[in-house]
Amino acid sequence: MTKLRESGLRTSALKAAMWISRVLSVGIVLTVASAGCRTPNVGHVSNVPAPRERIEGKGGHIENVPHVLPVSFEESSERTIGIDADDPFAGRDELPLDELVAAVKARNPSLQAALAAWNAAANKYPQVIALDDPMFQSMYAPATWNAASNVQGSYYFGVAQKIPWSGKRALRGNQANWEATAASFDVGEAQLRLTEAARMAFFDYYLNQRERELNASSREALSRFRDVARAKYEANQVSQQDVLQADVELAQFEQRQIELTQEQIVAVARINTLLHRSPDHSLPAPPQRLPVVENLPPVDELRERAVGQRPELHALAARVQSEQSAVALACKEFYPDFELMGRYDRFWTDAVQQPQVGLNMNVPLNQSKRHAAVQEALWKVHKMQADYDQAADTIRGEVQSAYARVEGSRRKVEVFNSKILPAARDNLSAAQSGYEAGTVDFLRLIEAQRQLLDLREKSQMAITDFHRRAAELSRAVGQDVIGQVLPVTAAEPPEPARAE
Numbered sequence: 001m002t003k004l005r006e007s008g009l010r011t012s013a014l015k016a017a018m019w020i021s022r023v024l025s026v027g028i029v030l031t032v033a034s035a036g037c038r039t040p041n042v043g044h045v046s047n048v049p050a051p052r053e054r055i056e057g058k059g060g061h062i063e064n065v066p067h068v069l070p071v072s073f074e075e076s077s078e079r080t081i082g083i084d085a086d087d088p089f090a091g092r093d094e095l096p097l098d099e100l101v102a103a104v105k106a107r108n109p110s111l112q113a114a115l116a117a118w119n120a121a122a123n124k125y126p127q128v129i130a131l132d133d134p135m136f137q138s139m140y141a142p143a144t145w146n147a148a149s150n151v152q153g154s155y156y157f158g159v160a161q162k163i164p165w166s167g168k169r170a171l172r173g174n175q176a177n178w179e180a181t182a183a184s185f186d187v188g189e190a191q192l193r194l195t196e197a198a199r200m201a202f203f204d205y206y207l208n209q210r211e212r213e214l215n216a217s218s219r220e221a222l223s224r225f226r227d228v229a230r231a232k233y234e235a236n237q238v239s240q241q242d243v244l245q246a247d248v249e250l251a252q253f254e255q256r257q258i259e260l261t262q263e264q265i266v267a268v269a270r271i272n273t274l275l276h277r278s279p280d281h282s283l284p285a286p287p288q289r290l291p292v293v294e295n296l297p298p299v300d301e302l303r304e305r306a307v308g309q310r311p312e313l314h315a316l317a318a319r320v321q322s323e324q325s326a327v328a329l330a331c332k333e334f335y336p337d338f339e340l341m342g343r344y345d346r347f348w349t350d351a352v353q354q355p356q357v358g359l360n361m362n363v364p365l366n367q368s369k370r371h372a373a374v375q376e377a378l379w380k381v382h383k384m385q386a387d388y389d390q391a392a393d394t395i396r397g398e399v400q401s402a403y404a405r406v407e408g409s410r411r412k413v414e415v416f417n418s419k420i421l422p423a424a425r426d427n428l429s430a431a432q433s434g435y436e437a438g439t440v441d442f443l444r445l446i447e448a449q450r451q452l453l454d455l456r457e458k459s460q461m462a463i464t465d466f467h468r469r470a471a472e473l474s475r476a477v478g479q480d481v482i483g484q485v486l487p488v489t490a491a492e493p494p495e496p497a498r499a500e
Contacts, residue, residue, distance in 0.1 A: 087281075095284040097202050100271070104198040105191055107276040114183075114190040121176070121183040128172035132162045137343060158343020158356070165335040171328050178322035185318060188311030192475050198274055199471040205267040206286040207464040211457055212260045218453040219253040222246060225449070228435070229442055242442035249446055292413050292466050293482050299403045302477050303396045309478035310395055313388065320384040327377040333370050336361045395476065402473035409466035416459040424452045 088103045089095060105111055141154035226246035233243050269279035296302075307313060339360035348354050364370065431448035434440030467482075474480045 089284050092284040095202070095205070095286050097199065097287075100202055101195050101198045104274045105194050108194055108274055109276055111187070111190050111194055114187045118180065118183040118187050121180040124176040124179065125173055128176045129169045131164075131169075135160045135162075137341070139347075141347070152346065152349065154347045156343050156345035156347060158341055158345075160339055160341035160360075162337065162339045164337045165332055168329060168332050168337075171325050171332065175322050175325035175329065178318050178325060182315040182318040182322065185311040185315035188478075189315065192311065192478060194274070196471050196475040198271075199474075200468060201267065201270045201274060202286065203290075203464045203467050203471070205264075205271060205283070206290065207460060208260060208264045208267050209286050210460040210464075212257070212264065214453060214456050214460070215253060215256050215260060218449065219250060219257075222249050222253065222446075222449060225432075225435075225442075225445060226250065245442060245446060249449075290463055290467055292410060292463060294410075296403070296406065296410075296481060299400060302403060302473070302481065303399045305479065306395050306399045306477045307392055310476075311478065313391055313395060316384065316388040316391055320381065320388060323377065323381040323384050327374065327381060330370070330374045330377045333373060334364055334367070336364055398476040399473065402469060402476045405469040406466065406473050409462060409469050412462045413459070413466055416455070416462055420455055421459055424448075424455045428452045 088099065136157070137160055138157040139155065141151075144151045144154040226243065229242040229246055233240055265280075268281075268283055271283060272279050272281045275281075297305075341358045341360070343356050343358075345354050345356055428445075428448040428451075431440050431445045435442060435445045470482045474482070
């Protein structure tokens, strides 16, 4: 009877173990089947908008860095479908600079790449603060499942969870969020670069249009001079050389027109490339004139404004904070991590011994390794601080140099408008009157015409150069300095704290 009872107990234990094994097998199969994620369809995404929130540093304490909320791929697709469906300048007679800059920033892939990098960095936070997956533990003694065995069915199963030392997860999260903050300022820096590139392309387009107009007007004036020379030649007042000289000059104007047409194709292709569309897409004509401001803000004010507004500098400040989080995390590595576990163990014969709980802990005995990690992190902080100081000095120098070039271009435009061009016009008028009166030869008339054309082209180049230098100054300051729209939104992280 006793043997029958023991055999029944072993059979019951074996059935229980097999039942538990089946349940666990089904659970594992379901877990594996439901694992993974649906790959989003990003084949037709033409633009990636910015995340909903920009991360901002709070008072220099790394514990206060909030978590960023990125935009999903589905939401990105809904927002950006059809961005290239319409021409933003269709039906326009004139190409506005501010709208061109806005369209470039909305369409250019380089800004989309920066936004994608920001979204990628923002999604590091939930990964680094998460606990490790819990571990299922089990062990079986198959020989004890035999009904003829004299030993009870032996097995155990349990769950273990690793838990890091207090503060480690928060520091990893802070480090990831500061990196996401830096990526957000990289987006602002990409906006500045695109704005400068769009403005430079626009000014090349403007200058080409003005040069083509000047060439056409000068050719028309020379045609009139040729008619006068032919009339005087037919009246035996001048030699045929005057007419032939006029023909040579007209041929040179035609050659110059071919060169300007080629330059126009290049300028249009450059703008369309920035707009992420076909290089030969038609564009409205540029404006007839570009204003030149008389006064600029003081250069010392612009230098300090640049240090406070350049996204590049803010990105470096955020990376300093990230490295400081790495220092604090390295210091936490001197403390142990834990593993909590609980299991039901049928290898024990006494029923009160079968439910078990446990705690594992690593013992951080290798202090030299951890001290070296702390020193490595500190030196990285010092490097980032030096990079920040160097970047600030470089930015101040860029502002100073760009300001000097802008002022030089502005004074050059003033001299052209007030002195050079009026004198050149008077010289041509006098030469034309003298030739008609027979007191001036044709070569002097042609020379006066050439000089006026050359000076008018140089005047337009000076105006364009002023705006190019102003675009460089705006890029160096991080904000438009001549009153045109340059929207660059950027958070204001604190000055990088100094490592002790």
